[in-house]
Amino acid sequence: MSHNEELPPGPDFALGVPLASVPPDGVLAGRVGKEAVLIARLADGLHAIGATCTHYGGPLAEGLRVGDEIRCPWHHACFSLRDGAARKAPAFAAVQAWRVKIDGDTVFVREPLHATTKPQPRTPRARIVIVGGGAAGFAAAERLRDLGHAGSLTMLSADASAPYDRPNLSKDFLAGTAPEDWIPLKSEAHYAKRDIDLRLGTKVVAIDHAAREVVLREGDRFGYDALLIATGAAPRPLRLPGFDHANVFALRSLTDARAIIAACASARAVAFVGAGFIGMEAAGALRERGLDVHVVAPDSVPMERALGAELGAWIQSLHAAKGVRFHLREKPAAFDGKALVLESGTRIDANMVIVGVGVAPRTSLAEQAGMQVDDGIVVDAWLQTSLPDHYAAGDVARFPLGEERARVEHWVHAERMGQAAAANMLGARHAFDDVPFFWTHHHGIDVRYCGYAGRWDRVEVDGDLNARDFTARYFREGALVAAASVGRDRENLEIEASLHR
Ligand SMILES: Cc1cc2nc3c(=O)[nH]c(=O)nc-3n(C[C@H](O)[C@H](O)[C@H](O)COP(=O)(O)OP(=O)(O)OC[C@H]3O[C@@H](n4cnc5c(N)ncnc54)[C@H](O)[C@@H]3O)c2cc1C
Numbered sequence: 091m092s093h094n095e096e097l098p099p100g101p102d103f104a105l106g107v108p109l110a111s112v113p114p115d116g117v118l119a120g121r122v123g124k125e126a127v128l129i130a131r132l133a134d135g136l137h138a139i140g141a142t143c144t145h146y147g148g149p150l151a152e153g154l155r156v157g158d159e160i161r162c163p164w165h166h167a168c169f170s171l172r173d174g175a176a177r178k179a180p181a182f183a184a185v186q187a188w189r190v191k192i193d194g195d196t197v198f199v200r201e202p203l204h205a206t207t208k209p210q211p212r213t214p215r216a217r218i219v220i221v222g223g224g225a226a227g228f229a230a231a232e233r234l235r236d237l238g239h240a241g242s243l244t245m246l247s248a249d250a251s252a253p254y255d256r257p258n259l260s261k262d263f264l265a266g267t268a269p270e271d272w273i274p275l276k277s278e279a280h281y282a283k284r285d286i287d288l289r290l291g292t293k294v295v296a297i298d299h300a301a302r303e304v305v306l307r308e309g310d311r312f313g314y315d316a317l318l319i320a321t322g323a324a325p326r327p328l329r330l331p332g333f334d335h336a337n338v339f340a341l342r343s344l345t346d347a348r349a350i351i352a353a354c355a356s357a358r359a360v361a362f363v364g365a366g367f368i369g370m371e372a373a374g375a376l377r378e379r380g381l382d383v384h385v386v387a388p389d390s391v392p393m394e395r396a397l398g399a400e401l402g403a404w405i406q407s408l409h410a411a412k413g414v415r416f417h418l419r420e421k422p423a424a425f426d427g428k429a430l431v432l433e434s435g436t437r438i439d440a441n442m443v444i445v446g447v448g449v450a451p452r453t454s455l456a457e458q459a460g461m462q463v464d465d466g467i468v469v470d471a472w473l474q475t476s477l478p479d480h481y482a483a484g485d486v487a488r489f490p491l492g493e494e495r496a497r498v499e500h501w502v503h504a505e506r507m508g509q510a511a512a513a514n515m516l517g518a519r520h521a522f523d524d525v526p527f528f529w530t531h532h533h534g535i536d537v538r539y540c541g542y543a544g545r546w547d548r549v550e551v552d553g554d555l556n557a558r559d560f561t562a563r564y565f566r567e568g569a570l571v572a573a574a575s576v577g578r579d580r581e582n583l584e585i586e587a588s589l590h591r
């Protein structure tokens with residue numbers, strides 16, 4: 091590769107570009123030295139920020155500008171075009187802001203700006219406790235400190251590990267192509283630095299809302315002025331004969347993923363029960379490890395409920411081409427530790443079984459405390475539960491979405507709910523109205539999905555599935571409610587923005 095090929099595309103802003111080349115909306119993509127940089131024209135003048143997303147390095151120049159922010163084409167993080175701040179998950183770190191100089195008709199960008207503003211310290215709630223150290227809990231803690239919360243901040247997590255990149259557990263980490271040091275969202279030192287009292291392996295067993303205290307398994311109590319419940323969801327077990335064998339796994343936590351990886355060392359074949367997103371991703375990852383992979387599910391194609399028959403069949407074909415063997419319209423009956431027996435009588439030799447038949451929201455704490463629960467903790471538009479000062483976010487929360495109530499199980503959405511709950515705990519009163527978004531990864535192909543289609547009655551596919559270039563639009567009673575895209579990242583962002591409007 092030549093030296094030039096390593097440089098980000100576009101002009102070198104250090105050498106100057108014509109003022110007229112900066113569009114009135116959109117952004118001008120270029121570079122400063124080897125750094126990808128964007129220039130945007132805002133109401134108060136020109137601004138320049140780094141163009142490489144701080145989440146996984148997505149190219150912001152290929153994203154979508156909406157007002158004074160730029161949205162990443164890969165997982166839809168939002169950055170301020172004014173100062174580079176990471177406004178919305180899944181990115182948490184700002185991109186570099188650069189000084190813009192205008193000389194006559196020429197614009198120059200040469201020097202990084204050093205942020206000087208710090209949030210005003212405030213303590214509308216002196217003691218905040220977060221139950222859960224996953225997507226929503228982590229994002230809430232970060233946002234609380236970003237917004238200047240100067241009181242105590244305690245995160246109680248039943249997990250043995252500090253918050254980590256859960257989506258990666260069924261993707262590169264499981265495939266063995268991502269080392270474990272990519273998995274933590276932050277180092278443990280980070281929590282100390284931000285004065286976040288992170289307690290791992292700490293299970294909350296009750297909420298004494300009258301006393302404003304949570305109770306740990308060991309009997310210890312933590313007082314709070316505001317509480318966030320971010321306990322997520324637990325894999326649904328399958329109570330079938332032999333499903334209590336040690337070589338039957340679920341995949342939710344880092345501990346689960348490590349156990350599966352350890353079992354792979356001596357396994358030749360694995361049977362997945364369920365053909366949902368996580369199961370199919372994991373099937374792909376273990377196929378990459380060279381295992382014989384079987385998928386057993388009662389459905390006619392994988393992921394049919396979410397994506398429809400055509401896309402489901404396409405996902406199936408991707409996996410089948412890599413050697414995954416499907417046993418669809420079949421149900422498991424029993425596992426004897428060596429073979430999975432189906433109701434049809436088929437026997438599948440398997441050294442391990444992985445069950446992925448959906449999750450159930452962890453609502454027991456809320457139920458016991460008397461909060462309203464209905465397949466999830468019911469929250470209002472500000473993510474407050476039926477008890478004042480008690481908030482819920484993430485997979486566990488059922489929130490108002492348009493005319494209905496929804497509970498979604500997506501990483502970015504859980505993080506954004508955590509961010510919104512954090513702001514509201516400090517008194518922002520911002521109604522949470524983000525459009526749900528998720529992505530899923532199969533044999534090197536990313537499907538990006540925005541919107542919420544609990545029910546849909548028509549799907550229109552525009553483009554070519556085999557060319558991996560399409561958008562599927564989902565409609566309910568004539569109205570667009572969601573879209574799934576491959577190879578059309580910007581279009582997915584545009585649809586997301588239109589759904590928000
Ligand atoms: C393997 C895998 C891959 C995924 N891939 C994707 C993907 O590609 N894209 C996508 O959009 N979504 C994906 N998801 C879904 C996504 O990870 C979840 O939607 C998201 O993690 C939900 O965040 P949460 O904070 O609500 O819950 P979680 O992240 O599950 O966190 C819940 C936390 O609460 C803790 N907890 C529970 N009960 C208690 C208690 N009583 N006391 C103390 N702590 C408690 C848990 O230990 C955990 O730390 C994936 C999920 C899995 C499991």
Ligand code: FES
Pocket residue numbers: 143144145146147148162163164165166167180181
């Ligand atoms: S790489 Fe930008 S949001 Fe993930």
